[in-house]
Amino acid sequence: MPRGRIPPLEVRLKALGDLTPLEPGEVTSQGRFRSAPAVAKAFLSLDTRRRGEVVAAGLRALGLLEVEDGQKTR
Numbered sequence: 464m465p466r467g468r469i470p471p472l473e474v475r476l477k478a479l480g481d482l483t484p485l486e487p488g489e490v491t492s493q494g495r496f497r498s499a500p501a502v503a504k505a506f507l508s509l510d511t512r513r514r515g516e517v518v519a520a521g522l523r524a525l526g527l528l529e530v531e532d533g534q535k536t537r
Contacts (some may be wrong), residue, residue: 489515 469475476482485491498506506514522528523537 470478472484476484496503496506508519509517519528
């Protein structure tokens with residue numbers, strides 16, 4: 464690859480460990496949280512997609528989020 468040229472997305476994602484591109488409507492975000500060490504270890508061992516599922520399920524369980532077709536309905 465010539466210097467100064469950005470490789471295609473697929474090449475960059477493969478170099479980062481076979482990551483997958485974001486789906487339409489998805490975002491990536493960072494946040495800090497407090498928990499017991501075992502909870503933090505289990506959460507951080509998940510891939511990013513599963514972490515998002517865990518957060519969404521937790522928010523729904525607490526009644527803080529209602530999601531239908533990816534849109535907040537509340």
